Amino acid sequence: MNYSKKLFLSSIAIGxxxxxxxxxxxxxKEPATKEASVSIKADQKAKxxxxxxxxxEEEIKEVMKKFHQIGEAFNxxxxxxxxxxxxxxxxxxxxxxxxxxxxTELASEHYQQKIKDNFKHFYGANxxxxxxxxxxxxxxxxxxxxxxxxxxxxxxxxxDIYSESGIFLITAVKENEIWVIDxxxxxxxxxxxTEEEITTYKKEMSVTTAEYAGLSTIDGEExxxxxxxxxxxxxxxxxxxxxxxxxxxTESIPDTYKxxxxxxxQLVRKELDIENKPDVYVEIEGKNELGxxxxxxxxxxxxxNGEGHTATWxxxxxxxxxxxxxxxxxxxx
Numbered sequence: 001m002n003y004s005k006k007l008f009l010s011s012i013a014i015g016x017x018x019x020x021x022x023x024x025x026x027x028x029k030e031p032a033t034k035e036a037s038v039s040i041k042a043d044q045k046a047k048x049x050x051x052x053x054x055x056x057e058e059e060i061k062e063v064m065k066k067f068h069q070i071g072e073a074f075n076x077x078x079x080x081x082x083x084x085x086x087x088x089x090x091x092x093x094x095x096x097x098x099x100x101x102x103x104t105e106l107a108s109e110h111y112q113q114k115i116k117d118n119f120k121h122f123y124g125a126n127x128x129x130x131x132x133x134x135x136x137x138x139x140x141x142x143x144x145x146x147x148x149x150x151x152x153x154x155x156x157x158x159x160d161i162y163s164e165s166g167i168f169l170i171t172a173v174k175e176n177e178i179w180v181i182d183x184x185x186x187x188x189x190x191x192x193x194t195e196e197e198i199t200t201y202k203k204e205m206s207v208t209t210a211e212y213a214g215l216s217t218i219d220g221e222e223x224x225x226x227x228x229x230x231x232x233x234x235x236x237x238x239x240x241x242x243x244x245x246x247x248x249x250t251e252s253i254p255d256t257y258k259x260x261x262x263x264x265x266q267l268v269r270k271e272l273d274i275e276n277k278p279d280v281y282v283e284i285e286g287k288n289e290l291g292x293x294x295x296x297x298x299x300x301x302x303x304x305n306g307e308g309h310t311a312t313w314x315x316x317x318x319x320x321x322x323x324x325x326x327x328x329x330x331x332x333x
Contacts, residue, residue, distance in 0.1 A: 060151055070107050105178055111181050133157040135168060156201075165191045165244065166186050192240055218245050221240070223238045258321060
């Protein structure tokens, strides 16, 4: 065999060895590729299972109901105190010996201790003022965090003459496969309300019927106005800040709740028994300093020469909300 043939055969042999080596290399890589694929699929499955473990919005709302149940259970336990509160330690033991078993599946040990500390702080106020914020999760439930064992949501409280409006952060944790409330804390976030939120809140949380009257301005601030038929009264809350307005000025009450000028005139005629006396004139001359209709009642005397004069009976005020008629001249004397 000559040198050229030897060189050719050697090249073939080297090529075969290289191909064999490549095949072997690919063969060793194949199991590694399968393992990586299996690992990726396992990670994806784990992530999917992790997502599936988190609660839906409706399920979170069910968990948040436990916050209200805690308040109900606590108030029931507080009612065990008979008479005047004079024994801090004794009353505390009495309340929490009754409350703790009820709260086992409602509140974590951490939150139970916080409630106990708050009770001592507010001792003497019958455990009612400041113990629990008044929250409606139907009005607002902003989900801040949703993990398999941890939930955080925000909601708001509307203030009144005893408390201020505010945003609260509520934390729930999963302990021994049971969701419990772990903390409730006030935040310094500004309260900005929508019409839907505040009307839902008032409908759910008000002790008496609250009828939404509409938007108006109180002391220069845009405010939600509510009417209470049972008491024939109004109050309001500012849109920005949720500041409670115990009194609503007459000029801030929506016109739909006010009697018209014509109705005010007829009320005066009825009050004076002059409904069938067209020669007695009843005219509105604006409003007095109380914001009530200011009504002039008078007659006109005409002489034969065509001249004449008016004779004022009096000036009357009519409250545009209540329809009360009063002699305004006597009021200002």
